[in-house]
Amino acid sequence: MQRLFCSRWIISGVSLAVGTGIGVALSGASDRFHGENNLLRKIPVIPIPSVNAASELLPYPQAQLTPSKSTAAVKxxxxxxxxxxxxxxxxxxxxxxxxxxxxxxxxxNAGTLSGTSDRKLCDFKEDDSVHVYHRATNSDYRGSGFDRGHLAAAANHKWSQKAMDDTFYLSNVAPQNPHLNQNAWNNLEKYCRSLTKHYENVYVCSGPLYLPRQELDGKMYVKYQVIGKNHVAVPTHFFKVVILEKKHGEVELRPYVMPNAPVDEKIPLERFLVPIESIERASGLLFVPNILKRTNNLQAISAKA
Known part of the structure; x- marks a missing residue:
């Protein structure tokens, strides 16, 4: 599958219509982000894939274990x-x-965002379904300087108190810079909720990234901090892939990446749109793998200043 790059450039102050599929290539997955001002760089506009889920569903291959010596190995x-x-x-x-x-x-959708659930009744808690060797605890975060950053946001699930409570399991949490968590990332979460007014369903997949950066010796390294006695990893970046489902079966993707660092919330969210392949390569994940993303479905949409 090929991606076509447009010749236009995103500049500060871009205005985009709600519902358009516009992406921008992040200027190097390993950017250092030294300070807030280093985020504003010219980056090329690229199209975001739009595919028809109703007509292009493909079977997702499942791994099969055939009888052999390998079965004995996992006795x-x-x-x-x-x-x-x-x-x-x-x-x-x-x-x-x-x-x-x-x-x-x-x-x-509209149903998940409304209800009487109260965040004040929720507490962060260990996930006792995770083995104690691999479990994060509240004490790991205490005094670390990082927020317990939700991946599935509590405000997305007001429809049920239990649903909101479940977002407070530490298995739904990663160490997040407080400035990012409470500002730009929070704005992205609010934006995802606003999209439910324009789409049938909004599916949101969020996660951490650990991206390489070039050190003084010219080599690339993946380096990240760990916190607490359980050595909880601090991501270098976070991604959020928004899957927008239209009434007639079309699906639109909007992939975002933000650094786990202070981000000026005045920077338009569109600045953090990236090619979906960049997240797939960096994370080892595949998004909407059961939908064929064809080149002829790509919609190049111009950005208007």
């Missing part, structure tokens, strides 16, 4: 399988090594 069990957990409000894949989610996916 005493598999060291690990996918750590998938289904909650009232979201589904998460837990990264036992990093003590954070690998990804969290949730469905938003």
């Amino acid at each position: 005493y069990g598999f060291p690990s399988l996918s750590h998938i957990r289904s909650r009232e409000s979201h589904v998460t894949c837990y990264d036992a090594r990093n003590r954070t989610p690998a990804w969290v996916i949730e469905q938003l």
